[in-house]
Amino acid sequence: MTKKYFGTDGIRGLVGKAPITPEFALKLGWAAGKVFGANGKGKVLIGKDTRISGYMLETALEAGLIASGVDAGLLGPMPTPAIAYLTKTFRADAGIVISASHNPYYDNGIKFFSKDGTKLPDEIEFQIEALLEQEITCVSSDQLGKAFRINDAAGRYIEFCKSRFAPDSLNGMTIVVDSANGATYHIAPEVFSELGANVIPIFNKPNGININEKCGATHTEELRKQVLEHKADVGIALDGDGDRIIMVDENGIEVDGDELVYIVARHALTQGKLNGGVVGTLMSNLGLEVALKKLSIPFKRANVGDRYVMQLLKENNWSIGGEGSGHVINLEHIPTGDGVVSGIQVLAAMVETGMSLSELKSGMEKYPQKLINVRYADNKAPLNVEEVKQAIADAEQELGEDGRILIRKSGTEPLIRVMTEGKDADLIVSVAEKVAQKVREFA
Template sequence: MAKAKKYFGTDGIRGEVGKGVITPEFVLKLGWAAGRVFSRNGRGKILIGKDTRISGYMFETVLESGLAAAGCNSLMVGPMPTPAIAYLTRTFHADAGIVISASHNPFYDNGIKFFSADGTKLPDEVEFAIEKELQQEMQCAPSAELGKVRRIVDANGRYVEYCKSTSGYLNLDQLTIVLDCANGATYDIAPKVFRELGATVHLIGVEPNGLNINEGVGSTHPAALQKAVLEHKADLGIAFDGDGDRLLMVDHQGHIVDGDELLYIIAKHLKAKGIVSGGIVGTLMTNLGLEVALKKLDLELVRANVGDRYVMEQLNQRGWMIGGENSGHLVCKHVSTTGDGIVSALQVLCALAESDQTLAQAKSDMRKYPQVMINVKLPKKQDVLALPTVQKAVEHAEAELADRGRVLLRPSGTEPVVRVMVEGEDISTVKVVCEALAKEVEAAVIT
């Protein structure tokens, strides 16, 4: 059985500010511990960025102090999307990149994410090494060996140019787009990217004040974008989350186009260009409709565990190019090393331009299957799937759906619940099957 990490989750370390490990004291020592690890082959160089939440100022200061105390130099870029840090870490030949962000969470949460020198998530052995250093007493390096801090003033422009280049400098002068930047890290960069490519751009969620990140806007709150697209009679809308690594889109009719549908549009386009073959990687939550649509393209769908880390693992193992989650965290490995909301949006726009289709037309070949999910509370932590009565109930549900649906039981990683999800062709059947299965699970866990 694999050893469990004490601090690192699937996407760094995250939590509520001032509680648990998300404190100035811990982040100071985390900086020191990371600095010790990345300075083992000489003086390390770490690139640091953040999103727009107010606590980022505090954590930025203590993080660079911890790194300096370990003898590690820091390059500061200020508010930048998470994928920008992955890109800039590579271009500045840094030993690692660090992002101070809690992604789509509210402002009172924050976290620390790491990238390797290659712009990918840290290998397990490096995270274990950092955790090992965290158990040691923090000791400051001698004065002559302390790290220095330098601010990179042109980081913004570098990343804007990179994003544009991934689309082949697509001409968007015929498009009217609404951008929702979630009052987050894309608030300055995304408008520049799309305007410089020629689009007429209307903006919401571009006035961060440290407290309003993801508040009523962004990819987790799409109603504002839907309204704005209709008001401006725009061709489409694009919403990012707080740190810019995921997106969803809205078509000209105001309908949401989620990560599964966007993945289909990109896959179909890249398959036609010969860039994608074999298959794509989704997750356990990927809609069955995507799997069916991909089969018609002679592409396989492989389901990874929920989390972009697991999607990337499967992509690397299989040598495939694209994958993602229905939340809109998409990975396009032919142009980026990590999930990137702006780059993924541009890949969709490339597909629309070359097929001469609207967003609504491009997604029409994929029919999403209705999904129903019920959360069943657990009185204590237990392996629900191992219970004989639950196994029998799942078998019964699958038999009732036959080959026209899918059943998934998934324990939550953050709450004491098991998520019971059923999807299929007919919504009424899906509801009945899901409710019956949830009752069986609830009865089993009580006993």
């Protein structure tokens, strides 16, 4: 059975076109309300990031939920992991996030959390999809849901994040924080400041259309510059909805998600708090696997996407996993990836070991990787073309045992990702470019 609307990370699209229209959001709210309120009057929380279309989609979802007889709690701009946390804290039946993560402002998406703060199981998504094919039927006036705003949502989440670390632990530390003009603009600087750090906030003035614009976890150029100018101890870059983190060390060098997973796992091991092994993805740098092996830490690869990392963690009863893109998960703290909490874990390792970020990451040697994104048209399927398949086979033979190639579709954009990795930096670049060019011919 194939889902028509739900992808690996909720529902994504260009605002104003299928499936993300006000009409669709209205029906989605109603369908979700019918599912989550099936056993009596329910309560669903709605949060969003700072992109301008969030106002429109929030209102439409709210109306749909109310029409189904379910109450809607409005959180306002909040990070995705905060909505997961608050859904469980307020004992809501579900949480809804309006966000397109690291994508440009004109994209948007809608995803759900269960009452436990985890992503929805497939069977619930199928139930919602089935209702989307039906006409909306509004409950009687006396059964309509109500809307209410939760004014202390930000404060509650800030206190939760701070509770992961001892008070005043960051005294004397200077941190540059890039909030990507996104959902953490009023959260992240406060958390690190209240823990004692001297915080230099950048990209924390959202206007609805500047989210992720040459800033945040996907664009760290300005963050690296600011860290060096202010002689900061560390830089922290979050993405638009706050579930990804990329850091910059004291030398202005970017530290990606693979390296952060290594630091968190190694510190947990030294503290006697590591539960089992670590889960990465097919895209995780081979250097992470090698470094963990030296520490006798088991490592497994999941399909790309934090949903699959989470699934494999639960199957093995492990806690720590993540992706090079900056999703870092530690189930000992929160049941989803959380950029702010992950940053706190790395800072805790720095404070408790007395080591700089560059020293902490030095135990892992990254293998050279080359990633090329090729955009393709909706009516094209380049990976099904025989010439492309042959190019990939030739690449595998050329790389041999000292390298690998991975080809995959993006889960959020019409992109084919061509990734090569190996000991020979020149070779992996050459091979990646040849395969990417062949994909372009049929894209």
